[in-house]
Amino acid sequence: MIEPLEHLNQRIVACERCPRLRAWCEDIAREKKREFMADNYWGRPVPNLLPVPPQTHDRKLLIIGLAPAAHGANRTGRMFTGDRSGEWLYRALNKAGFASQPTSHHLDDGLTLSCCAITAVCHCAPPDNKPDRFEIANCQEYLTQTIEFFKPHVFLALGQIAWKSLLDYANAHELLSSQPVKFAHGATITFNDGRSGLASYHPSQQNTFTGRLTESMFDSIFAEAHRLLEITDRPS
Numbered sequence: 001m002i003e004p005l006e007h008l009n010q011r012i013v014a015c016e017r018c019p020r021l022r023a024w025c026e027d028i029a030r031e032k033k034r035e036f037m038a039d040n041y042w043g044r045p046v047p048n049l050l051p052v053p054p055q056t057h058d059r060k061l062l063i064i065g066l067a068p069a070a071h072g073a074n075r076t077g078r079m080f081t082g083d084r085s086g087e088w089l090y091r092a093l094n095k096a097g098f099a100s101q102p103t104s105h106h107l108d109d110g111l112t113l114s115c116c117a118i119t120a121v122c123h124c125a126p127p128d129n130k131p132d133r134f135e136i137a138n139c140q141e142y143l144t145q146t147i148e149f150f151k152p153h154v155f156l157a158l159g160q161i162a163w164k165s166l167l168d169y170a171n172a173h174e175l176l177s178s179q180p181v182k183f184a185h186g187a188t189i190t191f192n193d194g195r196s197g198l199a200s201y202h203p204s205q206q207n208t209f210t211g212r213l214t215e216s217m218f219d220s221i222f223a224e225a226h227r228l229l230e231i232t233d234r235p236s
């Protein structure tokens with residue numbers, strides 16, 4: 001029998017709801033970047049990256065990114081794989097014990113996640129890294145189902161848009177007991193069911209090249225994620 005999360009991934013990969021994004025991803029995959037001319041681009045919606053084995057009983061972290069990068073995950077077919085943001089993310093995840101290795105280059109590089117999954121607000125790469133609000137709304141159903149099936153104890157939103165999508169989910173499911181917390185690096189929120197949300201600057205080049213996000217700042221987020229995992233109640 002196909003597990004719900006695997007079935008969800010199959011539906012994500014086959015999705016065609018956003019014509020602008022689907023056309024753009026396919027164009028990028030056809031035209032390619034000079035340094036990746038020899039690669040067969042994925043060019044489809046990028047599925048959730050799940051832990052192996054599935055880990056149904058451990059306390060789990062769900063990382064929510066924005067969207068695949070045009071020549072990163074849209075090329076390799078795996079979240080945060082093959083781009084600079086991924087270099088930052090997997091270095092930190094490996095250091096914190098959530099990933100088996102500090103690098104993520106391609107689907108067959110041996111990387112596995114532990115007690116952690118990676119999803120995105122949009123599963124298709126958008127032009128200029130900016131999905132529009134209709135595209136975000138189209139993809140919100142997949143975020144909802146990812147949360148329902150994966151049952152994370154702690155959420156980590158990378159960037160303001162991911163934070164908003166997480167709060168939208170919480171609002172729609174009556175999990176907010178107070179005013180939504182404003183996005184800030186290190187901001188946290190406790191939901192009605194005892195689970196926790198944590199916000200971080202996105203490890204995009206815009207943040208890492210400018211020093212807005214440093215490695216120690218990013219490492220401290222995963223230390224906080226571990227702390228929250230230890231104190232957060234199991235979701236019902």
Ligand code: SF4
Nearest residue numbers: 015017018045124139
């Ligand atoms: S962004 Fe999401 S909803 Fe839109 S086509 Fe891609 S997978 Fe489907």
